[in-house]
């Protein structure tokens with residue numbers, strides 16, 4: 001069983017996690033959670049797949065553009 005709170009935390013920080021923009025404690029926490037939580041892991045892999053696809057253009061992006069993109073990806077995944 002995973003607590004909703006933990007999933008919330010992970011999903012909220014998943015883009016920063018992929019971007020290695022988190023401190024070590026948060027990273028470890030997310031990493032551990034991804035190992036045991038299927039839902040978050042799927043989300044993580046989806047985002048990562050998208051990022052891998054556009055990696056070349058992505059590395060050239062400014063940080064604020066990356067954040068914008070993450071937000072769009074988040075929206076897509078949540079389908080809101």
Ligand SMILES: [Zn+2]
Pocket residue numbers: 002006007008010033037038039040041
């Ligand atoms: Zn989770």
